[in-house]
Each structure stands twice: as structure tokens, then as C-alpha cells.
Amino acid sequence: MEALAVKNIVKKFPNVLANDNVSLSIEKGEIFAIVGENGAGKSTLMKIVYGLYTPNSGEIFVFGNKEDIKNSHDAIKLKIGMVHQEFMLIPRFTVTENIVLGDEPKKGVVFDYKRAVLEVKELSEKFGLKINPTEKVENLSVGIQQRVEILKILRRGAEILILDEPTAVLTPQETEELFKTLNALKQNGKTIIFISHKLGEVMEIADRVAVMRRGKVQGVVNKPDTSEKELAKMMVGRDVVLEVPQVKVEKGKVVFSVSGLTVKNTRGIIGLKNVSFEVYSGEIVGIAGVEGNGQAELVNAILGFLKPINGKIYMGMEEMKFITPYNMRTRGMSYITEDRKRRGLVLPFKARENVIMGQHSLYPFSNKGILNNQAIDEFVTKKLEEFDVRPPNGYIKAESFSGGNQQKIILAREMSMKHSFLLASQPTRGLDVGATEFVYKILVEEKKKSKGVLLISLELSEIMGLSDRILVLYGGEIVGEVMPSETTEEEIGLMMLGLKRKERVEQ
Amino acid sequence: MNILNQSLAQMLDFAAPILFAALGGVITENGGVVNIALDGIMRFAAFFGVWGASVSKSPWVGLLWGIGIGILVGAFHAYITVKWAGNQIVSGVAINVVAVGIITYFLELIFKTTGYSPTVPYFGSAVNRISIPFISNIPILGAFSNLTIFVWLSLFLVFGLNFLLYRTVLGLRIRSVGENPIAAETLGINVFKVKWFSTIAGAVLAALGGMALSIGSLSSFTNSMPAGKGFIALAAMIFGRWTPFGAMWASFLFASAQVLQFILQATAKGIASKIPVGFYLSLPYFLTIGALIGVVGKAVGPAADGVPYKKEG
Numbered sequence: 001m002e003a004l005a006v007k008n009i010v011k012k013f014p015n016v017l018a019n020d021n022v023s024l025s026i027e028k029g030e031i032f033a034i035v036g037e038n039g040a041g042k043s044t045l046m047k048i049v050y051g052l053y054t055p056n057s058g059e060i061f062v063f064g065n066k067e068d069i070k071n072s073h074d075a076i077k078l079k080i081g082m083v084h085q086e087f088m089l090i091p092r093f094t095v096t097e098n099i100v101l102g103d104e105p106k107k108g109v110v111f112d113y114k115r116a117v118l119e120v121k122e123l124s125e126k127f128g129l130k131i132n133p134t135e136k137v138e139n140l141s142v143g144i145q146q147r148v149e150i151l152k153i154l155r156r157g158a159e160i161l162i163l164d165e166p167t168a169v170l171t172p173q174e175t176e177e178l179f180k181t182l183n184a185l186k187q188n189g190k191t192i193i194f195i196s197h198k199l200g201e202v203m204e205i206a207d208r209v210a211v212m213r214r215g216k217v218q219g220v221v222n223k224p225d226t227s228e229k230e231l232a233k234m235m236v237g238r239d240v241v242l243e244v245p246q247v248k249v250e251k252g253k254v255v256f257s258v259s260g261l262t263v264k265n266t267r268g269i270i271g272l273k274n275v276s277f278e279v280y281s282g283e284i285v286g287i288a289g290v291e292g293n294g295q296a297e298l299v300n301a302i303l304g305f306l307k308p309i310n311g312k313i314y315m316g317m318e319e320m321k322f323i324t325p326y327n328m329r330t331r332g333m334s335y336i337t338e339d340r341k342r343r344g345l346v347l348p349f350k351a352r353e354n355v356i357m358g359q360h361s362l363y364p365f366s367n368k369g370i371l372n373n374q375a376i377d378e379f380v381t382k383k384l385e386e387f388d389v390r391p392p393n394g395y396i397k398a399e400s401f402s403g404g405n406q407q408k409i410i411l412a413r414e415m416s417m418k419h420s421f422l423l424a425s426q427p428t429r430g431l432d433v434g435a436t437e438f439v440y441k442i443l444v445e446e447k448k449k450s451k452g453v454l455l456i457s458l459e460l461s462e463i464m465g466l467s468d469r470i471l472v473l474y475g476g477e478i479v480g481e482v483m484p485s486e487t488t489e490e491e492i493g494l495m496m497l498g499l500k501r502k503e504r505v506e507q
Numbered sequence: 508m509n510i511l512n513q514s515l516a517q518m519l520d521f522a523a524p525i526l527f528a529a530l531g532g533v534i535t536e537n538g539g540v541v542n543i544a545l546d547g548i549m550r551f552a553a554f555f556g557v558w559g560a561s562v563s564k565s566p567w568v569g570l571l572w573g574i575g576i577g578i579l580v581g582a583f584h585a586y587i588t589v590k591w592a593g594n595q596i597v598s599g600v601a602i603n604v605v606a607v608g609i610i611t612y613f614l615e616l617i618f619k620t621t622g623y624s625p626t627v628p629y630f631g632s633a634v635n636r637i638s639i640p641f642i643s644n645i646p647i648l649g650a651f652s653n654l655t656i657f658v659w660l661s662l663f664l665v666f667g668l669n670f671l672l673y674r675t676v677l678g679l680r681i682r683s684v685g686e687n688p689i690a691a692e693t694l695g696i697n698v699f700k701v702k703w704f705s706t707i708a709g710a711v712l713a714a715l716g717g718m719a720l721s722i723g724s725l726s727s728f729t730n731s732m733p734a735g736k737g738f739i740a741l742a743a744m745i746f747g748r749w750t751p752f753g754a755m756w757a758s759f760l761f762a763s764a765q766v767l768q769f770i771l772q773a774t775a776k777g778i779a780s781k782i783p784v785g786f787y788l789s790l791p792y793f794l795t796i797g798a799l800i801g802v803v804g805k806a807v808g809p810a811a812d813g814v815p816y817k818k819e820g
């Protein structure tokens with residue numbers, strides 16, 4: 001039986017055709033995956049099904065009936081539920097308040113909170129999703145928040161569950177938990193639409209997979225008949241090799257170093273303990289580690305957002321006395337951040353403004369405080385093309401670009417600033433294959449240009465593939481220093497968990 | 508009546524206009540719409556209340572007129588900020604500016620006077636006060652023995668609004684819209700309806716605050732009304748962390764400063780008596796600024812307060 005079908009859906013946004021004549025049919029009781037690069041139009045399609053966007057044309061059928069879904073209210077009535085890519089929770093409300101909002105148990109006009117708590121408890125037991133109904137959502141981990149989201153739609157009696165990139169924010173363990181839940185829901189007869197660009201996960205959980213690219217459906221395949229490689233090819237439109245060409249570059253002098261760095265984080269806990277290392281020109285130093293083991297403290301200390309309680313930071317041979325982003329940058333640091341939306345870009349600004357930011361007061365972009373628009377446009381046009389930003393239009397606001405293209409805008413800016421040292425903090429987080437590949441290419445180019453790169457990443461394969469030298473952070477300390485050619489992922493994994501130490505190799 | 512009771516009663520009297528308007532701010536901003544138009548709405552209603560009372564010779568009709576103008580101005584604010592997702596500050600400033608001009612003009616046009624309106628029947632007159640003589644000599648309680656209906660109403664509304672916001676389904680929805688309208692929308696809540704409601708309800712409360720100044724305690728409208736009380740109310744709302752009881756305590760604090768100012772003025776001796784009156788008059792305003800500096804940065808309002816809500820796509 002067909003649970004959901006979309007026919008010839010077209011959705012235009014001012015700058016892009018987000019859905020270009022999309023048709024799909026999803027069977028009841030299956031886990032149907034939709035994969036595609038960032039900006040392929042997956043979320044847009046799902047928001048149309050959920051009544052948040054109105055399509056320009058096209059039809060939607062739910063359990064065989066043609067439906068006109070004007071808002072979420074309509075979707076909920078048709079037993080469609082959606083867990084959004086960005087959670088739709090109210091942090092200051094309790095778990096119960098979040099789950100029952102919009103369909104509250106009541107006595108007259110009074111909100112019957114006690115009964116709501118009981119209902120939520122029952123629901124959580126029925127589906128085996130453990131939560132504390134009276135806890136405030138702001139105190140929950142992302143994995144548990146997601147559980148709240150799922151319970152929220154189950155309470156509305158959802159039969160068709162849409163999960164938009166549910167694993168993007170989860171740890172591997174949380175992802176395993178989620179997959180168990182999804183399989184259990186499938187046993188219950190629910191239909192699940194699972195959106196992702198992580199092909200490994202899709203191959204693990206899905207029954208069928210649809211691939212989208214640039215607003216179009218490239219094809220729908222049965223999982224047993226396909227492979228990760230084939231899916232990747234359909235997604236990107238060509239063969240993808242995520243392996244990095246090994247380039248050896250002659251190591252030069254030290255461009256950046258820290259010695260004895262000890263940092264307290266904002267909660268007043270020592271997050272980084274007596275850390276020392278150097279980065280030479282022409283090398284990529286990889287920092288491996290499970291999130292929360294000192295990475296954030298290290299980055300924030302280098303940027304001057306956290307004042308170290310001990311230790312020194314050097315750019316080249318110069319000890320940095322007053323560490324601010326400005327001082328670090330003028331001494332030759334560029335910075336790529338994982339937090340594109342808050343640290344990397346001014347979202348409501350146009351791409352062109354984001355690209356020249358930091359150099360905006362310099363010649364030729366401005367003269368005596370007056371911006372030179374012609375010079376800016378020339379420069380930005382060149383850069384957007386060079387960095388393959390799509391669409392290559394500098395007058396679009398940064399917030400309207402997909403994640404991968406936002407990262408490219410950041411790269412365009414950071415690479416065009418004069419620098420000798422690149423601080424790359426999880427530069428591929430949340431990016432799809434195509435954009436990830438692009439970031440890798442840039443990092444290797446940096447090395448070729450004899451820049452020194454400090455690469456902080458949670459993806460072990462990335463660290464192994466790119467680094468010339470690997471430092472492992474655990475509990476705020478460097479517990480190991482290894483060369484990728486002389487180690488294995490297993491060994492690093494053990495160090496990341498604090499089960500093994502390896503001394504510094506003298507060179 | 509002893510001096511304590513008298514001061515306390517006077518404090519409640521001073522507090523009422525601020526409290527009404529602050530409560531108006533609380534409900535509007537919990538629904539996510541910033542309302543800096545409290546002052547302007549108070550001015551509109553202070554005048555319309557007097558006008559209505561003058562036309563009909565009844566303060567009750569004046570009350571209805573004032574509420575009516577509150578609804579109209581609130582609907583204007585909602586039309587700009589909710590319907591068209593316009594800038595809430597701009598709309599608020601516009602209302603405040605227009606209120607100053609238009610009411611000055613109306614005062615001359617209708618009452619042929621400048622500065623003051625003629626006196627009209629009002630709620631502060633002996634017959635209209637709520638008198639409970641047998642408690643008048645009990646300390647503290649005695650302060651409540653001869654209050655106006657406005658003062659009582661302002662106190663009841665604190666409880667009423669607290670109940671509405673934190674105990675009812677509507678309150679939960681108002682707060683959800685102020686915290687995260689998109690989340691509310693995805694749960695099938697009509698964000699626009701909720702915002703229209705909370706904006707107009709807030710304007711009606713502010714209108715009551717304006718009338719508390721004119722037909723509530725005075726028998727006429729003076730052209731300096733509300734003399735920035737709407738902005739003090741805004742401060743009280745922030746100081747009270749966007750909650751009804753918080754707003755109440757903050758209003759009491761500011762009103763106490765006003766009472767204190769009178770006491771200081773009256774009892775000033777020697778060199779202190781040479782201090783210009785303006786200094787005493789400005790005390791409550793300084794206190795407002797001081798209180799705000801003290802809590803600024805710490806007070807967190809509704810997460811989506813002031814962010815225009817547009818349905819995408």
C-alpha cells in the first residue's frame with residue numbers, strides 16, 4: 001500500500017529551483033531514504049509535504065487520497081509527523097510541555113499539566129523511548145532532545161514519520177540507539193522517511209533509497225541492488241574519491257606553536273592541561289580526539305576568547321602577548337570554523353560582504369573609509385568562481401546558501417587573506433561529500449604553498465588521510481603523538497579513549 | 508489613617524498606572540512582540556477616557572472609550588508587526604510620536620483648552636472609591652480601606668495574568684510563540700492569531716494604565732500625561748523578568764521612589780530645602796535607570812521577543 005506520493009512537485013525560491021518536477025512514491029511500513037548533497041532540495045520537499053512551504057505546482061497523495069496540505073495543522077491531521085533538521089523545541093519548556101504543545105490535555109481552559117506528564121510517561125514507555133517528562137529541554141543532550149521530537153510526533157498519532165538529517169548531530173552511540181528505535185517503529189507498521197547524506201548510515205537502515213541532485217530525483221534504488229559507491233556517484237554526478245593524494249612537502253620553519261598551555265573553560269573547569277606542540281610550514285598537524293576533550297578550549301585560547309591560566313602561544317618566533325583574533329590574524333593566521341552560522345559568517349550579510357570582511361578596510365576595497373564597490377565586485381566574482389560557490393552571485397545573503405556553499409564562502413575569505421598558519425577546526429563538519437572533497441583539496445593546497453595547518457577533527461579517517469603528524473587529545477592532554485604511516489585507526493582509537501599513551505617521537 | 512497606611516495607599520495609587528502598562532508589556536512580549544508603544548497607548552487612553560466621561564458624564568463610559576482606543580491602537584501595532592511582520596520598534600515609536608501630537612491637538616479641538624481638560628466625573632471621587640472603613644485603622648491592611656477601583660483592578664490583574672500565562676492552554680501557547688514561533692507553527696498553532704491576541708490584550712492593559720492616571724485618580728486630563736510612565740513600565744517589565752509578579756514588585760519599587768520623593772521634599776530642612784524640586788521629581792527616573800543597569804544583561808526575555816515572524820515559502 002502506498003503511504004505517501006508526491007507528483008511533479010516544483011518549488012522555486014528567488015535564487016534557485018529547489019524542487020524541479022519531483023515525483024516519489026513511498027510504501028507503507030518501509031524505511032525510505034532520501035540522499036543528496038546539501039542544497040539538493042531534500043528539506044524543501046519535506047517541508048512541502050509537511051505544509052510549511054507551498055509548492056509552485058504538483059500534487060501530494062496521502063494513503064491514496066489527493067490532499068491539499070496548507071499548513072502543519074493539515075499535515076498533522078493526515079498523520080504526517082516531521083523531525084526537523086533544526087530541532088523545533090522550546091528550551092525553556094519542560095519535556096512534557098514541548099510534547100503536548102498544540103494538543104494539550106485540559107480542564108476547561110486550564111492546562112492539565114499533571115495529566116500531560118502522565119500521558120507523556122505512558123507514551124515514552126509504550127515506544128521504549130526513555131525521557132524524564134519534567135526535565136527542562138535546555139538541560140538535555142542532543143540525542144535525548146531528538147527523542148523528545150520523535151515522541152512529539154508519535155503523540156499526534158503520526159503514521160508517516162519524516163526525519164530530516166537526524167544523525168547529523170548525533171554521536172555514533174546515539175545513532176545506533178536511533179536506528180533501533182526506527183526499526184522498532186517500522187515493526188509497528190510506521191512509514192519512515194529518512195533523510196541523510198551519510199551513505200554508510202543509509203545502507204544500514206534503509207529499504208529503498210532515492211537520490212536527489214540539484215532539485216531533481218536522479219533515481220530510486222532498492223538497497224540490496226546498490227552500493228555506497230554507486231549512490232555517491234548518483235549524488236555528485238561523477239565518481240567520488242574521498243582519498244587524499246599523499247603529497248610530501250619539505251618541512252620549513254615553525255609557523256605556530258604553543259607551550260605549556262593550560263586553559264580553564266567557561267564552566268571554570270580546566271579543559272586543556274599543559275599542552276605543547278609546534279606546527280611547521282608545509283605540514284598538516286592533525287588533532288584527533290572525542291569531542292569535548294579540549295578541542296574547544298584549544299581553539300578558543302588561540303583566538304583569545306579564553307585567557308590561558310598558563311602557557312604561551314607563538315606566531316612564528318614571536319610570543320603573542322595580547323591574544324585577540326585581530327592580533328593573531330595580523331601576524332598571519334587564518335581560521336576555518338565548524339560553526340559557520342555563528343562564527344564563520346554574518347548570515348544576513350551578502351556573500352560579497354562576507355568574502356571581504358576583515359580586509360574591507362584595506363586597499364583596494366576601501367579608500368579613506370569609503371567602500372569601492374567596483375573593486376569589491378571584481379574581487380568577489382573572481383573568488384566565488386575560484387571556490388566554486390553556487391550560485392556564484394555575491395549579492396545573495398549568506399544565509400540563503402547551503403551549508404557546503406557557506407563553507408566555500410568562508411574558504412574564499414580565509415584563503416585570500418595573507419597568512420602563514422591555518423587553524424582548521426572541524427572544517428568538514430556537516431558537509432556533504434562534494435564539499436568535503438573540496439575542503440580536502442584546499443587543505444592539501446595550503447600544504448603545497450608551505451603554509452602550516454592545524455587540523456582539528458572528530459573524523460578519524462580525515463585525520464589519518466590528511467595529517468603529516470597526529471596529536472591525540474584526551475581529557476585536555478596530549479596523550480600521544482604518532483605519524484599516520486606508523487599507526488592504525490585502532491591504536492589512535494585506544495588513545496582517544498584514554499586507554500593508551502604514546503610518547504612524542506623526537507625528530 | 509496613620510502615616511504608614513497613607514504612604515502605602517499612595518504608593519499603590521502611584522503604582523497602578525505603571526503596573527497596568529507593565530502587565531500589558533508582559534503579555535505582549537511573552538507573545539514575541541516588543542511593545543515600546545506603552546507610553547503612547549497610555550496617552551491615547553488617558554485622553555479618550557476623559558473625553559468619554561465628559562460626553563456622557565459617566566466615568567464608566569469613559570472607561571469603555573479608553574478600552575476602545577486601546578483596542579484600536581493595539582490592532583494598529585499588530586497590523587504592522589504581525590500581519591506585515593514590520594519592525595516593532597518603528598511601529599512603537601510611530602505610535603508614541605503620533606500620540607503626543609494628536610492628543611495635544613484633540614485637547615484644543617475638543618475642550619478648547621491647552622494644558623488641562625475641564626474636570627469630569629471620575630473614579631477617584633469619594634462616591635466611586637471602594638471604602639472598607641472597618642479596616643482603616645489596622646496597620647498595613649488599612650492602606651486598602653479607601654482605594655479606587657483601578658488600584659484594585661491592577662492588583663487582581665497580576666493574579667489573573669499570572670494564571671493566564673502559566674496555568675491555561677492559551678498562556679502556554681502565547682509563551683511558546685514568544686519563545687519559538689516556528690516550533691509552535693509546526694505543532695499546528697496559529698502563530699498569527701496568538702500574536703494578534705497578545706498584542707491587543709497588552710494594549711488594553713496599557714490603556715487601563717493611561718486611564719488610571721486620568722479618570723482613575725484625577726478628574727481631568729493634563730497634557731503632560733503620561734510623563735514617561737509607559738517607559739517606566741517598560742523598565743518594570745524587564746526588571747520583573749517579563750512575569751506578572753515581577754512586574755508588580757518592580758512597579759511597587761518605582762512607585763515607592765515617587766512616594767519617597769514627596770516625603771523628602773516635604774521634610775527637607777536646611778541646605779536640603781535648597782535643592783531644586785526638579786531633583787526630587789527626577790528621583791524615580793534615576794531609580795529606573797539604576798535598576799535597569801543592575802539587571803541589564805542578566806534579564807532574559809522570551810527568546811523570540813522582537814523577532815518578526817514570517818511564514819516562509
Ligand SMILES: Nc1ncnc2c1ncn2[C@@H]1O[C@H](COP(=O)(O)OP(=O)(O)O)[C@@H](O)[C@H]1O
Pocket residue numbers: 013014015016017018036037038039040041042043044045400401402819820
Ligand atoms: N526559505 C528559503 N529561501 C530561499 N532559498 C531557500 C530556502 N530554503 C531553501 N532554499 C534553497 O533551496 C535549495 C535547496 O535547499 P534544501 O531543501 O534545504 O536542501 P537540502 O535539504 O537537500 O540540503 C538550496 O539552494 C537552498 O539555498
Ligand SMILES: [Mg+2]
Pocket residue numbers: 039042043044085164165
Ligand atoms: Mg536539508
